[in-house]
Amino acid sequence: MSRSQRESVPWWAPGEGSPESETCPHCLGVYVYELEVRCVDCDRPMCPVCAVALRRTEVRLCGECGGGEADG
Amino acid sequence: MAARAIWKGVIRFDAVEVPVKLYAAVEDRNVQFRLLDEESRAPVRQRMVNPATGDEVPFTETKKGYEAERGTFVVLEDEELEELRPEPSRDIEITRFVPPAEIDHRWYERPYYLGPDAASEQGAERDYFALAEALARKDREGVARWTMRQKEYVGALRPEGDYLMLVTLRHAGEVIPASALEAPGGRALAAEEVEMAEKLLSALEDDFDPSRYQDDYRGRVLELIAAMAKGRKLAAPAAAPPKAEPESLAKALEASLAQARKGKKAPATKKAPAKKKAPATKAKKKAPSAKERSRG
Amino acid sequence: MARPRAKRRAEAAPRIDPGAARARAFWSGTLTFGLVSIPVYLYPANRRGGVSLRMLAPDGTPLARRYYSPETGEEVPFESLVRGYEIGEDGKHVLVEDEELAALAPEKSREIDLRRFVPADSIRPLYFERAYFWTPAGDSNKAYRLLARVMERTGRAGIATFVMRAKEYLIAIFAEGGILRAETLRFAGEVRTPEQIGLPEKPEVDRHTVRRFEKAIEELGAEALDPEELEDAYGKRLERLIAAKRKRGEGVVEAGEGAGAGEDADEPVDLMNVLKWSLKSAEKRR
Numbered sequence: 001m002s003r004s005q006r007e008s009v010p011w012w013a014p015g016e017g018s019p020e021s022e023t024c025p026h027c028l029g030v031y032v033y034e035l036e037v038r039c040v041d042c043d044r045p046m047c048p049v050c051a052v053a054l055r056r057t058e059v060r061l062c063g064e065c066g067g068g069e070a071d072g
Numbered sequence: 073m074a075a076r077a078i079w080k081g082v083i084r085f086d087a088v089e090v091p092v093k094l095y096a097a098v099e100d101r102n103v104q105f106r107l108l109d110e111e112s113r114a115p116v117r118q119r120m121v122n123p124a125t126g127d128e129v130p131f132t133e134t135k136k137g138y139e140a141e142r143g144t145f146v147v148l149e150d151e152e153l154e155e156l157r158p159e160p161s162r163d164i165e166i167t168r169f170v171p172p173a174e175i176d177h178r179w180y181e182r183p184y185y186l187g188p189d190a191a192s193e194q195g196a197e198r199d200y201f202a203l204a205e206a207l208a209r210k211d212r213e214g215v216a217r218w219t220m221r222q223k224e225y226v227g228a229l230r231p232e233g234d235y236l237m238l239v240t241l242r243h244a245g246e247v248i249p250a251s252a253l254e255a256p257g258g259r260a261l262a263a264e265e266v267e268m269a270e271k272l273l274s275a276l277e278d279d280f281d282p283s284r285y286q287d288d289y290r291g292r293v294l295e296l297i298a299a300m301a302k303g304r305k306l307a308a309p310a311a312a313p314p315k316a317e318p319e320s321l322a323k324a325l326e327a328s329l330a331q332a333r334k335g336k337k338a339p340a341t342k343k344a345p346a347k348k349k350a351p352a353t354k355a356k357k358k359a360p361s362a363k364e365r366s367r368g
Numbered sequence: 369m370a371r372p373r374a375k376r377r378a379e380a381a382p383r384i385d386p387g388a389a390r391a392r393a394f395w396s397g398t399l400t401f402g403l404v405s406i407p408v409y410l411y412p413a414n415r416r417g418g419v420s421l422r423m424l425a426p427d428g429t430p431l432a433r434r435y436y437s438p439e440t441g442e443e444v445p446f447e448s449l450v451r452g453y454e455i456g457e458d459g460k461h462v463l464v465e466d467e468e469l470a471a472l473a474p475e476k477s478r479e480i481d482l483r484r485f486v487p488a489d490s491i492r493p494l495y496f497e498r499a500y501f502w503t504p505a506g507d508s509n510k511a512y513r514l515l516a517r518v519m520e521r522t523g524r525a526g527i528a529t530f531v532m533r534a535k536e537y538l539i540a541i542f543a544e545g546g547i548l549r550a551e552t553l554r555f556a557g558e559v560r561t562p563e564q565i566g567l568p569e570k571p572e573v574d575r576h577t578v579r580r581f582e583k584a585i586e587e588l589g590a591e592a593l594d595p596e597e598l599e600d601a602y603g604k605r606l607e608r609l610i611a612a613k614r615k616r617g618e619g620v621v622e623a624g625e626g627a628g629a630g631e632d633a634d635e636p637v638d639l640m641n642v643l644k645w646s647l648k649s650a651e652k653r654r
Contacts (some may be wrong), residue, residue: 010466011533012451014107015433017635019393020412027118027131028423029433033498034533035105042078042221043096043182048105049435052115074566086584088571097494099558102535106461107453109437109444113461116449117438120423120431129425137424138610140620145617146610147428148421156605167597168590175593177493178414178551185560187567202573206581212589215597224601232494234570239494243417243600248640255546256509256647261517269518272402273485277524280486282495282556285529289536292472293453300462301455318403319489321511328402343567 014049026050079220083203083229083236085166092164092187094220097237098183103293158219164238166229169212175228178249179241186229186236200236207231268325275332288304314320382641389642395532396505399515399548406515407506410532411643413499413549418603419610420543428621438455466534473531482526491525491540495553502541502548503646504588512548512650519543547647593629 022031024047037051038044046054051055077093106115119128136153137145188200207214207230214229216238227240297304318324390396397409423431434443452461470477504512519526519542524540538553613619 010451012105012107013449014435015448016079018412019639020414020416021163023416023420028136028421032101033535034535036097036102037104043184044221048107049116049118051104052106053117067200075560075564075630085588088581088584095560095567097559097560097565098554101555101558104454105534106452106454107435107449108461108463109435110448110450110463111444112437113452113463114437114439114459115452115461116444118433118435120427121434122425123432124429129431131423133426134431135424135426135428136421137428137430137621138419138421140610140614143624144611144623145422145424145428145430145621145623147424148609148613149619152609153606156609157545158602166588168594169585169588170590170593172493174591177496178499179598180493180496183494183559183561185567186566187565189560190568197568198571198573199577201570202577203581204570205573206578206585209578210582210585212585214585214588215593217597228595233562237494241598242414243603244595244598246415247499248413248415248501248643250501250544250547250549252546252640253547253643253647255516256504256513257651258509258513261510261514265514266517269404269514270522272404273518273522276483276485277482278402278486280490282529282553285527285538285555286557287536287538287555289473289476289531293469293534294465296468296472297453297462298456299465301460302563314383320631321404321514324403324405326643328404332402345414356385 014047022047024050026054074181077187078184080192081162081164081218083164083166083186083216083221088203090187090203091192091196092200092236093189094187094238095187097185101287101290103290103297157222158224160222161219164216164229165219166214166216169207169210169214172211172213172230172294175213175215178247181240181242183239185232185236186238201234204231204234204236207236214268220322262322265322265325267327268322272325272328275329382459384637384641384645386645388637389645392637392639392642393646394500395530397478397530399480399482399502401526404511404515406511407504408502408512408548409505409646410500410502410550411646412639413501415639417600419606424621427622428619430623462636469534469572470531473536476529476531476536480530480539482528484527485519485522485524486527486540488523488525488540488542491553494559496540497552497554500550500552501643501647502550503643504650506650509650513546516546516548519548520546555598558568591623 011032012035012063021072022033022036023029023042024031026046027050029049031047031049035048036045037044037048075095077095079094081092081094083090083092095308108114109116120131120134121128135147137147140146145282186200188197190197214223216227216229218225218227225240226243230237230239318327376433390409393409393411397408399406399408423433426430433444434444435449451466452462452463454461502512527539529536529538531537538555539550540553542549542551586612
């Protein structure tokens, strides 16, 4: 759904912002910086939707941060 | 309550090898935002669908692509993208050392602390502190490149007190300097106005003390959430009384100067709850700030 | 420098839709110092680099993003997305309206009061987070130019706090080349200390080792950065891969004009043009 189809889109809505918004490395979703969540284990960013999804599966980020000290 | 290291690496340049551990230096204090479904108030999940058919394509089956022109896509296979990734490595390679002024803070993206990786070998801890001291004495920052979790980084290796920090840097082209833009123009500014403005600025001069500032708003958001959780409403804070509009810039400057001078004699009465002290008061009260901080 | 400014056509402001330009502003309001009010817009001063990719189906069809309720599996239309916060650990959430959050800080959401000016170089670099440019709004840019002039002359940065996007920001305001810029700062509580991380205290270090390291640092000394070192190496490799595939006609899918309209149907105006237009926009009027 394009932005022009919705009246007064809130600033926090997904896909909003501008070219200066962030892109989630996990799902390629567009989100504004203020909503960014960082992985507690590896400090990489993710969008607020992925933050919930990943937490629900008990995995921090892309299954790479399983816990313990990193293996790069 | 030690933090856990994000990564382990080895600083390398010339014959120097210093094993280190990387830690996040930023504490994320944002109140966690959630996108909810209006009906169920549950946090939403997302899925990718073919807009024409409505069929879902699971994330594991999707491909990435580049929109070359409107409606034309170049599909990138997973294997092709894999091949672009850097080789895994534990090296933090320093390519050069430059004066700190060379890397303006606008290039700084995210800071990390480095700590010694004492477990890796004998003397690693002393080498770490020796390197931090050497960098501080030479007053230099190293340009560092490293690869962490299949992503390449470039950063600045800098001394911070007795320790070392690695700050990731933005990429070329990402910083718009003021020099790339033309300043707004207009009629020449009147000399008296410039003079008054300078005086006003002088009256407001102070040192930068980061401990003076707290995120009050965050506390109010948490209170609001707690109140809503209990089904209560919060009283809205009183709106600030409207300011009298001065007639001209010159009059505004004059009146401001007068006010600022009065402020030097007595604590300024500000309309907003003042966590900041009036600029001219001599006793800098740090104690209340510490208390506020422990609350947040 | 009170020379009158020559009316030169150095660079005419680009032609763009004022509405579109203002829509790109993150914030608009008033900077105040003393009783002087400066209406302004706030724009990003950093650009995103790199290549933007889209999610496609295996056959190359561009995909659309849909949200659904995890409990029912039913789609949640865009209009039904609301903002909330979690309470407690049991997955309960409260809905919070934008107005309720804005009402928490009425004095800080539209006006930025510059009450303190500090030496511009006294702020530790690792406190800086993001940068924005201020552009003059309103009918006259005189107050804007005045503030920029005196700040640049005195080498001072203004310190203030304000609320934007439901978050309180501590900012340092700089003037450079006649243009005002805000840089958000991390609050003291947001930057960890070595003690909090658990870094060990400094032991005795071997003087010879320090000297050896200093020599090695000298050997690799340079006066300036090499701009190539700041290149996005991965981004460049990705661009080359895409270009090569296009040339070979490999993996190129024509999804049709309609399909191209993704998350953002309207082509955004280039940020540089928006900034240039906005800086000039209050010039003509007085």
